[in-house]
Amino acid sequence: VVTEVGALGRHLALAGFMGAGKTSIGREVARLTERPFVDTDAEVERRFGPIPTLFDERGEEEFRRLEEEVVAEALADDDPAVVALGGGAVTREATRERLSRRAFTVWLDVDVDVAWEHVRESDRPLARDEGSFRRLFAERRPLYEALADGRAGDVDGVLLAALAVAVRRGALGELGGYLPAEGPVALVADETVLPLHPPRWDAAATRLIATHTVPAGEAAKTPAVAERLWRELALDRRGKIVAFGGGCTTDLAGFVAATYLRGVGWIAVPTTLVGQVDAAIGGKTGVDLAEGKNVAGAFHMPERVVVDPDLLATLPERERRQGLAEVVKTGLLAGKPVWELPDEEMVRACAAFKAAVVLSDPFERGRRAILNLGHTFAHALETASGYAVTHGDAVALGLLAAQRLSGQPTDVVEAVLRPRPVRVDRDAAWAALERDKKAVGGRTRLVLLRAPGDPVHGVELPPGDVRAALDELIAP
Ligand SMILES: NC(=O)c1ccc[n+]([C@@H]2O[C@H](COP(=O)([O-])OP(=O)(O)OC[C@H]3O[C@@H](n4cnc5c(N)ncnc54)[C@H](O)[C@@H]3O)[C@@H](O)[C@H]2O)c1
Numbered sequence: 001v002v003t004e005v006g007a008l009g010r011h012l013a014l015a016g017f018m019g020a021g022k023t024s025i026g027r028e029v030a031r032l033t034e035r036p037f038v039d040t041d042a043e044v045e046r047r048f049g050p051i052p053t054l055f056d057e058r059g060e061e062e063f064r065r066l067e068e069e070v071v072a073e074a075l076a077d078d079d080p081a082v083v084a085l086g087g088g089a090v091t092r093e094a095t096r097e098r099l100s101r102r103a104f105t106v107w108l109d110v111d112v113d114v115a116w117e118h119v120r121e122s123d124r125p126l127a128r129d130e131g132s133f134r135r136l137f138a139e140r141r142p143l144y145e146a147l148a149d150g151r152a153g154d155v156d157g158v159l160l161a162a163l164a165v166a167v168r169r170g171a172l173g174e175l176g177g178y179l180p181a182e183g184p185v186a187l188v189a190d191e192t193v194l195p196l197h198p199p200r201w202d203a204a205a206t207r208l209i210a211t212h213t214v215p216a217g218e219a220a221k222t223p224a225v226a227e228r229l230w231r232e233l234a235l236d237r238r239g240k241i242v243a244f245g246g247g248c249t250t251d252l253a254g255f256v257a258a259t260y261l262r263g264v265g266w267i268a269v270p271t272t273l274v275g276q277v278d279a280a281i282g283g284k285t286g287v288d289l290a291e292g293k294n295v296a297g298a299f300h301m302p303e304r305v306v307v308d309p310d311l312l313a314t315l316p317e318r319e320r321r322q323g324l325a326e327v328v329k330t331g332l333l334a335g336k337p338v339w340e341l342p343d344e345e346m347v348r349a350c351a352a353f354k355a356a357v358v359l360s361d362p363f364e365r366g367r368r369a370i371l372n373l374g375h376t377f378a379h380a381l382e383t384a385s386g387y388a389v390t391h392g393d394a395v396a397l398g399l400l401a402a403q404r405l406s407g408q409p410t411d412v413v414e415a416v417l418r419p420r421p422v423r424v425d426r427d428a429a430w431a432a433l434e435r436d437k438k439a440v441g442g443r444t445r446l447v448l449l450r451a452p453g454d455p456v457h458g459v460e461l462p463p464g465d466v467r468a469a470l471d472e473l474i475a476p
Helices: 022-033 040-048 051-074 094-104 112-120 130-147 155-162 171-178 202-207 223-232 247-262 273-279 309-314 317-335 343-360 367-372 375-384 391-406 411-417 426-435 464-471
Strands: 011-015 037-038 082-084 103-108 150-152 165-167 185-190 206-212 240-245 265-268 282-288 292-300 304-308 442-451 454-460
Touching: 011 094, 022 037, 022 082, 022 155, 022 223, 022 343, 037 040, 037 130, 040 051, 040 082, 051 082, 051 094, 051 265, 094 103, 094 130, 094 185, 103 130, 103 155, 112 130, 150 155, 155 165, 155 223, 155 343, 165 171, 165 343, 171 265, 171 304, 171 391, 185 247, 202 206, 206 223, 206 247, 223 247, 223 282, 223 367, 240 247, 247 265, 247 273, 247 282, 247 292, 273 309, 282 343, 304 343, 304 442, 309 343, 317 343, 317 367, 317 391, 317 411, 343 442, 367 442, 375 391, 375 426, 375 442, 375 464, 391 411, 391 442, 391 464, 426 464, 442 464
Parallel strands: 011 082, 011 103, 037 082, 103 150, 165 304, 185 206, 185 240, 240 265, 265 304
Antiparallel strands: 282 292, 442 454
């Protein structure tokens, strides 16, 4: 199901005043999303010489014309890029129009004092005098505000905005404000979570036409529950499904959204750590069959993901551990000790990392596979135990194996997740690993780390080494 969400499949343009950090933030966002980076100021200078000279010798109007040309060329390219726009580029009507057609534009909003500090020593023609700099700042703000599809202040903020993910404490108290502009809404909620955290709809309350509760946990992810929802839902094609619960609820409701009336839009409101850092982001949806987990599913990107870290306050410790395994996985992939952060920052950093990976490869044709770090081993242990071993505990063990096979230290995994070898049948675990859907051409392809923050996917190792690593995770 194809929906237009954020910067998926389109350019990600960064607009904002001089000194907002468009170039440095843009370069980092491009690196993390593996997209080409175009800095329009640098491109103008490369072609036409230094901007101060252009201003002095040919005048601002001529500079704007050349800049418009450069921006138009960058946006005409079909390969989605990150495009950092010169501060005044958006003063041209034609540029604004091209941005609205070809790009998702994030406004890098910065405090005027910070901006002035960044540029006061520079040779920028419009930053020669503080008074006029401040006047221009005030004049331009409404322009950025009117034009932008999202707003951010740092790299993670841009990544989150670019995939329509909002991370904000207290967001549930103003949920109505996060809904897309119009259309009826059906709430699909985990029956345990709903009474604990009733969402507030405010002005959007009249749009909420029904609330459908689903069982807590994996019991929700079945064809039977999906069928019940298909039958109960009374939405038209403009309708939206709001999924409220953990990864099980969002996987189910997202799948129902993908299939009901051949696809309606949906909004994910994850309530578990697993959901907030992983499951609700990226549009993988599905239900389980007796034949295996997630066997029937679809890629269907949520139009919004609303993450309220305050909801984690009621999460049982056991469930928190499940999420912590994904947090450690993310930290190893990103090369950042995100597990040391307080909840809100931890969730924000992990969600932003996942958003970057999804933006680089939405349909898992390549790089998105890095998110499976440790998961090949985890799936084998879960399956061999008949799902008695939880996913988080299995991932913790899987990370241990991945770190060992990568020749990387295992101390963080051990200290934060305290994985304990599990009692499962060794042959059954090995058989499950070999059956794993990531096995291509009869060989298991693993995600390993060359160094923290530097994953490789599709690695083939001798089966003996893989089996030995799996065996180490199993109690004697
Ligand atoms: N789509 C993806 O990309 C993706 C990624 C990772 C995991 N998943 C899927 O996610 C599922 C696991 O999700 P999960 O770990 O969030 O489990 P879950 O949805 O089963 O929730 C776990 C338990 O916590 C309860 N709960 C939820 N929020 C709560 C809160 N705020 N306070 C108190 N209790 C709360 C639920 O009622 C449930 O009993 C698995 O099916 C897995 O396959 C999907």
